[in-house]
Amino acid sequence: MIEKKGILAKIFPFWEKISEDDRSELLQGTFEKKFKKGDPVKSSNSACLGAMYCISGRLRAYISSDDGKEVTLYYVNSGDICILTANCVIPPISFEIEIEAEEDTILLQIAPTAFGKVQSHNVEVENFALRIIAERFSDVIWSLEQFHSFSIPQRIAMYLYDEMNRTKSMILSVTHEQIAKALASAREVISRQLKDFEEDGIVELGRGKIEIMDKDALKKLI
Amino acid sequence: MIEKKGILAKIFPFWEKISEDDRSELLQGTFEKKFKKGDPVKSSNSACLGAMYCISGRLRAYISSDDGKEVTLYYVNSGDICILTANCVIPPISFEIEIEAEEDTILLQIAPTAFGKVQSHNVEVENFALRIIAERFSDVIWSLEQFHSFSIPQRIAMYLYDEMNRTKSMILSVTHEQIAKALASAREVISRQLKDFEEDGIVELGRGKIEIMDKDALKKLI
Numbered sequence: 036m037i038e039k040k041g042i043l044a045k046i047f048p049f050w051e052k053i054s055e056d057d058r059s060e061l062l063q064g065t066f067e068k069k070f071k072k073g074d075p076v077k078s079s080n081s082a083c084l085g086a087m088y089c090i091s092g093r094l095r096a097y098i099s100s101d102d103g104k105e106v107t108l109y110y111v112n113s114g115d116i117c118i119l120t121a122n123c124v125i126p127p128i129s130f131e132i133e134i135e136a137e138e139d140t141i142l143l144q145i146a147p148t149a150f151g152k153v154q155s156h157n158v159e160v161e162n163f164a165l166r167i168i169a170e171r172f173s174d175v176i177w178s179l180e181q182f183h184s185f186s187i188p189q190r191i192a193m194y195l196y197d198e199m200n201r202t203k204s205m206i207l208s209v210t211h212e213q214i215a216k217a218l219a220s221a222r223e224v225i226s227r228q229l230k231d232f233e234e235d236g237i238v239e240l241g242r243g244k245i246e247i248m249d250k251d252a253l254k255k256l257i
Numbered sequence: 258m259i260e261k262k263g264i265l266a267k268i269f270p271f272w273e274k275i276s277e278d279d280r281s282e283l284l285q286g287t288f289e290k291k292f293k294k295g296d297p298v299k300s301s302n303s304a305c306l307g308a309m310y311c312i313s314g315r316l317r318a319y320i321s322s323d324d325g326k327e328v329t330l331y332y333v334n335s336g337d338i339c340i341l342t343a344n345c346v347i348p349p350i351s352f353e354i355e356i357e358a359e360e361d362t363i364l365l366q367i368a369p370t371a372f373g374k375v376q377s378h379n380v381e382v383e384n385f386a387l388r389i390i391a392e393r394f395s396d397v398i399w400s401l402e403q404f405h406s407f408s409i410p411q412r413i414a415m416y417l418y419d420e421m422n423r424t425k426s427m428i429l430s431v432t433h434e435q436i437a438k439a440l441a442s443a444r445e446v447i448s449r450q451l452k453d454f455e456e457d458g459i460v461e462l463g464r465g466k467i468e469i470m471d472k473d474a475l476k477k478l479i
Contacts, residue, residue, distance in 0.1 A: 129395040165384065
């Protein structure tokens with residue numbers, strides 16, 4: 036059993052400023068949730084989830100079009116908070132995101148009723164939520180800049196290089212489909228480019244994994 | 258001479274909650290600025306401008322890549338506030354936007370020093386700024402959805418239809434270049450498509466203007 040109180044006190048900078056009742060409200064509205072890699076966490080028409088804190092694993096937040104094309108907005112890594120899932124209690128956010136587990140993930144989910152109630156009489160709580168949203172906005176603008184500034188080979192190289200650094204491994208457990216979703220591209224485009232990288236000796240492709248064979252050549256592409 | 262105090266009292270919901278000194282600080286740091294259509298208002302490396310209120314006219318906020326390609330983020334219309342230009346006093350915003358006047362525009366510019374000083378001891382001021390940022394985030398996600406969900410003919414038709422409604426005119430003073438920037442596309446692509454629309458009797462193209470000839474046909478394309 037995880038120690039909810041300690042985690043909430045650590046992640047919420049307003050913890051000591053709110054009343055004991057408000058702290059109890061948040062604690063009672065907080066639940067541990069586990070997801071397997073690939074599980075949907077939220078679809079665009081599912082109920083508002085409230086705030087979520089990622090204890091371990093990784094989530095991918097995205098929007099999708101009617102024809103099923105997905106645009107990844109950002110990732111929620113271990114230690115990150117996702118607040119766009121609390122859009123029902125944050126009026127200026129007028130869009131719905133979708134979320135899936137990129138890896139096996141353990142979350143703390145803070146119910147929107149509890150979060151909304153405490154927020155309604157604590158401007159500090161609302162400011163905290165809005166500040167995280169502004170950070171996510173920065174992430175989305177960064178992705179948008181990448182999308183429009185760089186070619187597909189460059190963007191794939193950046194993705195692989197970042198993943199290598201993030202996971203501290205030369206063998207990445209990632210599918211072509213996952214890269215396509217991360218880069219808002221088509222799987223076929225990614226597969227073709229990865230095959231070119233393989234012919235150049237930069238990577239070696241396996242089932243559901245990509246091994247980096249030449250880190251320096253990869254870096255040069257960026 | 259415009260009446261600055263009346264405008265600030267109207268646009269800032271926190272006006273009555275802050276001290277008389279803070280109100281003076283904001284008033285003294287507020288200046289009227291005029292721009293001609295096409296004028297740059299802010300480039301990515303120019304100094305932080307503070308908050309801006311659009312009295313009349315229209316601004317376009319965008320990001321641009323190294324090769325000069327522009328992605329329009331949103332428009333600031335008469336009556337709107339732009340706060341992303343105050344990024345120097347709003348830490349979670351880690352990107353720089355660029356702004357140009359889409360039309361002859363009159364602004365009230367509230368210096369970042371004044372805004373930052375008042376914000377530093379009034380959580381309500383920060384809250385106001387962050388809420389506007391969250392609204393802009395919603396605008397950007399909306400554009401992103403359009404970009405990925407709709408074809409170029411659909412997006413041009415939507416642009417023309419929206420402009421017709423916004424300006425309440427069948428004759429739009431807009432160049433192919435402007436549409437290209439609004440839709441993050443290339444001018445050639447827009448010109449080719451507009452020519453097709455002209456052949457179908459939907460629009461008539463002139464120098465720097467587009468006349469809507471068949472509103473219903475335009476709507477059907479969307």
